[in-house]
Amino acid sequence: MVYDAFVLMSFGGPEKPDDVMPFLRNVTRGRGIPESRLADVAEHYMHFGGVSPINEQNRSLLAAVSSDFSANGIDLPTYWGNRNWQPMIEDTVAQMRDDGITHALGFATSAYGGYSSCRQYWEDIDRARQAVGKGAPMISKLRQFWDHPGFVAPHTDAVRDALGTLDPARRATTRLVFTAHSIPVSMARTAGPEGGRYNAQLEETARLVHAGAAPDLSWDLVWQSRSGPPQVPWLEPDVNDHLSALAEQGVTDVVVSPIGFVSDHLEVIWDLDNEAAEMAKKLGLGYARAATPGTDPRFVAMVRELVQERTSDAPRRRLGTLPVWDACPVGCCTPPQRRGA
The missing domain is CATH 3.40.50.1400 (Rossmann fold)
Known part of the structure; x- marks a missing residue:
């Protein structure tokens, strides 16, 4: 071609x-x-x-x-x-x-x-x-x-750098929190012929970044930037609710890494640098937000x-094991039901 x-x-x-x-x-x-x-x-x-x-x-x-x-x-x-x-x-x-x-x-x-x-x-x-x-x-x-080294490595280094800004004496009670844009639960279930592609890929990226940046720490994948009517279920927990739960569990510091994003656009700088940072301050949590790849x-x-x-038929560089393809199968990632205006 x-x-x-x-x-x-x-x-x-x-x-x-x-x-x-x-x-x-x-x-x-x-x-x-x-x-x-x-x-x-x-x-x-x-x-x-x-x-x-x-x-x-x-x-x-x-x-x-x-x-x-x-x-x-x-x-x-x-x-x-x-x-x-x-x-x-x-x-x-x-x-x-x-x-x-x-x-x-x-x-x-x-x-x-x-x-x-x-x-x-x-x-x-x-x-x-x-x-x-x-x-x-x-x-x-x-x-x-999601699992290409050129995407994973910048996120990994950013988590490591963010950890470096926190108190090392409290590392044992520090947690990694990976975030991505929430989507309706119904959409998540149909993200691929077998369902759950979005979640599975994000979890694989989180595991790869965690293993490279701080394998001694615990981590979670949570969600941000929810929109839509409240009666429609979306992926949870929200990052702010999760920070509250971590504080109750005795976590003292968090690194929040927006692995769902390639650059620091508005949903990152508003939801994480403003709302989540303010929530962490209210809870008394040490807080550091890891950077996104941008133009790394x-x-x-x-x-x-x-x-x-x-x-040129160059080899695919990949760190993960989930299937990937150039042309998506029929029926992959069906659109959500739209509400009438």
Whole structure:
């Protein structure tokens, strides 16, 4: 197969206050979320001037990937398209068509399987190609990378660095807390033909990071950033509830590692650097939040290696044992039931 471009695909985020509510409406379209709830969430963005850091982080990542491609003999023009805010993937696909691109490789900024983290990107691609119409390029999505060394190693070093900021005299009562975005329980059960793909991959990443960073400490996988109506069950426990439970068990210090994320975007810096940090302070817990990969050179090189797997039959570098594939099976990660508006 011949590929003639690379496209970075991500969630997108507002870049000025006037963007916030339209962005949130895009995110929640078809879910029947009331405007009052969106206004509450908008306050999180306004706390940071109405700007999400995710777009700037993606610009930095794309620049680093482009430079790495050039340094390693990969001659692919690079593009970027978002699901929920400019540059929208539809506009990017139109630009690629105008540039004569016929078949691109797509990299989604999510390491894991699941509907919103994987399958929905395939739907984004299909929607964009249909919108562009005749001449729209094909886009083949690169595989999930939850256990790639270029993703695991930066998280591992970040946990080790965060531990170094805590009191070593209390290491015996220190705990590692890994976090990821919560999803509805029903969605978690259908994340793959056998169910539970999202959870299983996250647990494997947590085990790998734990083994490399602090095998003497206990760890937990918990959830953050829940949304949706309260009557719909989502994965639990929430990170804040879990911190309270740990304090009651005699834990004195925690390192919180957001292994569900590739960069420090708003859900990391709001949910963990504000809400969870404040909860830890209230509970008297020592608290350190581990960094995400961002533009770590190992993560950037990982993107190139995923491309080389497709373009030159390079071996797959993996640390885990769960199955992975390039094209997802039929029925994988079915979408959630949407509530009417």
